[in-house]
Amino acid sequence: MLSIRDLSVGVEGKTILRHLNLQVRAGEVHAVMGPNGSGKSTLAQALAGHPAYTVTGGEVTYLGQDLLAMSPEDRARAGLFLAFQYPIEIPGVSNAAFLKAAINELRAARGLDELDAMDVLELLHEKLELVEMDRSFLNRPVNEGFSGGEKKRNEILQMAVLAPTLAILDETDSGLDIDALKIVAGGVNRLRRPDNAIILVTHYQRILQYVEPDHVHVLVDGHIVKSAGKELALELERKGYDWIRDEVATV
C-alpha cells in the first residue's frame, strides 16, 4: 500500500529524514518509535504533504500513485489521514460544518453524492458515541477551547468519520490519561481491517498494549535503524532508546 524508498526531507534548510525506507502492506499496523527529535513527526507531516517540509530525495508510492506529486487534499481524497500531534484550532467553524465539508469532499472524489445535513448528523452522532464525545462538540468551533485530550479524541472522531485507507497517527497517545488512551486505541482498532493500514507514530510503548502492531520500527537521526515484531516495543520500554544508538554505533 505504501512504499517509502530512500526518502530525505528537510525543513527550513535542515535535513531531518535521511534515506528512510518503509514498506506498509494492507491490513498491517506499523509502530514508528523513536526518541524526541528523531524525525517521527517530520515523517508524518511529509506524508500528509505539509508545504513547510521539503522532500530532497527519494520516492513514496501510495496505492500505486506517486504520493509526493499529490496535493495534501488529493492525498486525503485518496484515503490518507493524518491525526495531528497538535490539532489546529479553527475559530468560527463548527466541528459539524467542518466535518460535513470534509465528508463531502471525500465523497465527491469517489464519485458519490453529497450527504445532506441530516445524513451527516446521523453519521456524526453514531461516531461520537465511539469516541465517547458529547453531541455538543459538534456545535463548538473546531478544537477551540478543547482540552488536550478532547483535541486528540476529536482527531479520532475525524478518522472514524472519514474512514481512511491509510491512517497516520502522530503521537496521538501523548499526554492522554488511561481512559482517553483506551478510547483512542478503540478508534484505531475499529479501523483495522484487511484493506486498511495504520502507522502509529509514538514515543511510548503504552498505546501498543491496546493496539497490537505487526511491525515496530525505531527511528533515530532521521532513518530507521531497527525493525522487528511487537516484542521490540517492550524491549524499548524496558531499556530506553540509548541501547539502540549504541548498537547502531557499533555496527
Place this chain on the structure above:
Amino acid sequence: MSSVVTGTDRYLAEFETLERRGADRTPAWLAALRRSAIDRFAERGFPTTRDEDWRYTNLGPLVATPFRVAGAVAPRGLSGEMVDRSAIGAGAWPRLVFVDGRYAPEHSSRQTLPGGARLSSLAEAMDTDGGLVEGHLARHARWDDNVFAALSTAFVQDGAFLHVPPETTIPAPIELLLLTTVPGMLASPRILVVAGPYSRFTVVERYIGLTDEACFANAVTEIVVGPGASVDHYVLQEQGASTFRVATVHAALERDSMFSTCEATFGARLARTTLTVRFGGEGGRGVLTGLYVTSGRQHVDHHVTVDHAVPRCSSQQLYKGVLDGSARAVFNGRVIVRPDAQKTDATQTNKHLLLSDGVEVDSKPQLEIFADDVKCTHGAAEGQLAPEAIFYLRSRGLDETAARRLLTLGFVREVVDRIAVEPIRSYLDRALEARLGTGHASKEMP
C-alpha cells in the same frame, strides 16, 4: 465654458434655492435650525486630512463631485417586486421605504403597531408629533462639531420617525429601507427614534444602491433610549460601488436602558460611520458591533465614541473587518470615562483579516479615563489566514479555495452568531457566502 460649482459653495447655493422654494411649509423652529446648521457648515466647510478625525479618510473626490440635493426626482427602474425582494422582513415586518431620500408610501407597510406606537415619515410627524420632533431632532447628534450632521440638518426634508410609548413591546423588527436609484444626488435620510420608558423593539436600517454611478448619501440617525428601554439597532449597508456614504448615528441612553447596534458594511466606495453612544443615566448597557467586508479600492472608516458620563454603565465593542484588493480600513475607538463614571465596564475589540498584501489598516484605540474604579480593556489584531490552519483543512480533503472560504467565514462568524434576529442572521449568511465564498472578498450581490 460654464464652470461647475463644487465643494462647500455648491451646497450653500443649493440651500438658498431650497429655502426659496419651500419656506412657507417649514415650521419656524425648523427654518431657524436649518439656517443655524447651514451657517455652521459654511463656517467649517468639508474636513480635510489635516483634521484629526479625518486623518486617514480623504474626502477630496467627494468634495470635487457636483452632487445635486435630492428633491422630487423620478425613481429609476424600481419595481414593487424589487422592493419586496430587498426587504429583509419580506412582507411580515412593518416597513417604511425611502427612494432617493423621499418617503415612498406606495412601497411602505406601516401596519398597526402595539400601544399606539407611531411609525411615519418625518415630514408627517412634524404635523402629528411636532413636540417630540422639535424636542429631539438635531438635539442629540451634535452638528456644531460634525460637519456632516450640520449638512444633514440644513437639508433635512424627509426621513423616518418612530416613537414607541412607555412599556410597549413591538415584536416584529421595524425595517427602514432606503434605496438609491438616481445618480448624482445628495440624499440626506434622517431617522429619529424615540423609545419610551421600558419599551422594547428592534429597528433595521437597510441601505441599497441600485446605481453604480456616483451618489452621496449623508445619513443621520438619532435614537433616544428612555429609562429601562431596550432597543436593538441594525444598519445593513449595500450602497452602490461609487457611492460616498457618510453616516452619523447617535444613541442617547437613559438610566437602566439597553442599546445594541450592529452595522454590516458591504457597499460604497467610501463609507464613514461616526457612531456615538452616550450614557446619560446609571445602569445603561451598550453593545456595539460592526462587520465590514471590502475589496477593490473600498475605504471603510468607523469612528466610534462611547461616552461614559455617569457611573455603573457597561459598553462592549466588537468590530471585525475583512479586507481584500487594495481596500483600506480605519477604526478609531474612543472611550471616554468621565470623572464621576465609577464602576464603568468598557471593552473594545477590533480585528482585521487581510486577504491581500495591498490592503491597509489604521486601527486606533483612544481611551480617555478620568475615573479610577473602572474596568476598561481594548485589543486590536490584524493578520492573514494562518498557513497551519489552511494545511489542516487541506489534510482533510478541502482544496485551498474551500479552506480559505471556511476560515474567512469563520473569522466573521463571531459577529453573525451574536445577532438575535433570525432573518437578519440568514441575510448576513447569504451576503457573506456570496462575497467570501471564493476565499476572497468580492463585490458580488447576494
